[in-house]
Amino acid sequence: MTDPYKVLGVSPSASDEEVKKAYRELARKYHPDHYQNDPLSDLAEEKMKEITAAYDQIMDMRRGGRSGCSSDAGQSQFSDIRRMINNNRIAEAEELLDGVPQSSRDAEWYFLKGSVFYTRGWLDEAYRHFNQAVQMNPNNQEYRMALQQMSWQRSHGSNPGSMPGGGMYCSPCNFCTSMICADCCCHCMGGRGCF
Amino acid sequence: MFGYVRPFKPELRMKEYEAYKAVYCGLCKELGRQYGIFARFTLSYDFTFLAILSMAFQKTAPDFSKIRCLINPLKKCSACRQNGVTERIASQAMITLYHKCRDQLLDENWLARLPVSLSFPFVRWCWQKARQKEPQYDCFAADMMQNQQLAESRLSGPDPAAEPTAHFLSQICETLSDDPDQKRVLARFGYLLGRYIYLSDALDDLEKDAKKHRFNPFLQRYTVSELKSVSYSPAVESIHGTIAELEKAFSLLNLNDWQPIAENIVYYGLKQSLQNILRKKEKIE
Numbered sequence: 001m002t003d004p005y006k007v008l009g010v011s012p013s014a015s016d017e018e019v020k021k022a023y024r025e026l027a028r029k030y031h032p033d034h035y036q037n038d039p040l041s042d043l044a045e046e047k048m049k050e051i052t053a054a055y056d057q058i059m060d061m062r063r064g065g066r067s068g069c070s071s072d073a074g075q076s077q078f079s080d081i082r083r084m085i086n087n088n089r090i091a092e093a094e095e096l097l098d099g100v101p102q103s104s105r106d107a108e109w110y111f112l113k114g115s116v117f118y119t120r121g122w123l124d125e126a127y128r129h130f131n132q133a134v135q136m137n138p139n140n141q142e143y144r145m146a147l148q149q150m151s152w153q154r155s156h157g158s159n160p161g162s163m164p165g166g167g168m169y170c171s172p173c174n175f176c177t178s179m180i181c182a183d184c185c186c187h188c189m190g191g192r193g194c195f
Numbered sequence: 196m197f198g199y200v201r202p203f204k205p206e207l208r209m210k211e212y213e214a215y216k217a218v219y220c221g222l223c224k225e226l227g228r229q230y231g232i233f234a235r236f237t238l239s240y241d242f243t244f245l246a247i248l249s250m251a252f253q254k255t256a257p258d259f260s261k262i263r264c265l266i267n268p269l270k271k272c273s274a275c276r277q278n279g280v281t282e283r284i285a286s287q288a289m290i291t292l293y294h295k296c297r298d299q300l301l302d303e304n305w306l307a308r309l310p311v312s313l314s315f316p317f318v319r320w321c322w323q324k325a326r327q328k329e330p331q332y333d334c335f336a337a338d339m340m341q342n343q344q345l346a347e348s349r350l351s352g353p354d355p356a357a358e359p360t361a362h363f364l365s366q367i368c369e370t371l372s373d374d375p376d377q378k379r380v381l382a383r384f385g386y387l388l389g390r391y392i393y394l395s396d397a398l399d400d401l402e403k404d405a406k407k408h409r410f411n412p413f414l415q416r417y418t419v420s421e422l423k424s425v426s427y428s429p430a431v432e433s434i435h436g437t438i439a440e441l442e443k444a445f446s447l448l449n450l451n452d453w454q455p456i457a458e459n460i461v462y463y464g465l466k467q468s469l470q471n472i473l474r475k476k477e478k479i480e
Contacts, residue, residue: 159443
């Protein structure tokens with residue numbers, strides 16, 4: 001395996017701050033947003049993965065070397081997990097999240113766990129966790145946005161402003177159209193729609 | 196699959212309705228050709244949608260022809276078929292039917308399973324024929340049934356209980372395109388579609404499951420009367436949330452000529468099916 005310090009272009013004696021800074025600069029350079037519709041976007045993505053893996057490896061090595069700094073490590077562990085989720089490394093992120101003891105599960109933990117569920121398509125659990133995150137930290141804009149979006153979806157069955165034709169069609173709940181539909185369901189397919 | 200994925204006819208244009216009906220008729224005819232006349236009566240709307248989704252990713256246009264309908268032989272109707280797709284979906288429908296029947300044989304009491312028992316030898320014969328053509332699909336379906344039993348034995352809530360069906364459809368949809376990006380979108384779309392079908396069926400069967408003491412994901416935390424008193428909102432919200440996410444994945448799919456019909460099904464049909472389930476419950480009261 002290649003040397004993670006080489007990948008990030010820093011010396012092994014660099015401080016955590018310096019490693020983080022190098023990582024951020026490279027990540028910005030290879031960010032997928034820069035490569036949208038670019039024929040080389042897959043290569044940029046590869047590069048991005050390599051950088052993230054190197055950064056995670058360095059941070060893991062350094063954290064393993066230290067002992068007895070639980071609260072601090074808890075915080076930085078969450079930012080790593082956040083990055084993993086952003087890079088679609090869901091299984092790893094979930095494993096780390098589940099390893100966090102109950103006592104240190106704060107609003108951020110619930111938000112990240114909710115994000116993992118959301119990515120997997122476990123929408124009920126995602127909603128429950130976002131809700132808990134907002135309850136624990138009502139001032140966080142990001143948590144509130146996530147919860148609001150899901151609340152809208154759960155009550156409307158759609159996303160704000162997503163209907164084709166910009167709302168020209170009438171609602172399928174409309175009584176008259178429903179009657180037509182009930183009628184058509186009976187005869188259009190010979191009345192044998194399901195098993 | 197259970198027939199919850201269907202178009203909302205008042206919003207379909209005539210040409211879209213004709214095309215949808217032609218796919219249905221084409222599939223029905225193909226079932227008859229491969230598996231005999233009785234197989235034709237097992238066709239569901241869900242597989243018609245799957246056929247449309249499959250056709251949308253083919254590089255050639257499908258063939259339309261006139262056929263005589265079994266129900267009304269005097270009238271000719273259009274049938275749409277596409278080499279490779281129509282045969283495949285017909286076989287997949289038979290495999291699904293077999294696994295569903297097998298599940299019912301384990302489940303129900305003696306009298307309730309009588310019709311299934313009587314038709315089972317025929318269904319089994321169809322399955323043996325179909326699985327040779329679609330071995331991978333049969334593996335996926337068998338896995339799904341096994342995981343479903345496991346999830347039920349653990350008395351899971353909606354998320355884990357819907358997982359086997361959702362994962363199954365995710366695998367099936369993912370194979371429809373060769374494009375890696377569309378594959379990713381299809382995998383999520385299929386997952387959410389499977390989740391929608393499973394949760395809709397669970398809501399539909401709520402009372403029946405409670406009466407027969409069968410597993411139902413929505414009855415793990417609430418009773419039927421509790422759910423009824425809040426207009427089934429925990430279940431309706433789960434299904435609404437699923438439809439909304441499904442729409443987001445759908446808007447990243449490129450379905451060419453089939454886009455308008457698929458849009459009708461995704462944006463209106465799914466919600467209409469949910470309304471139909473709820474209306475049926477009101478009538479029972």
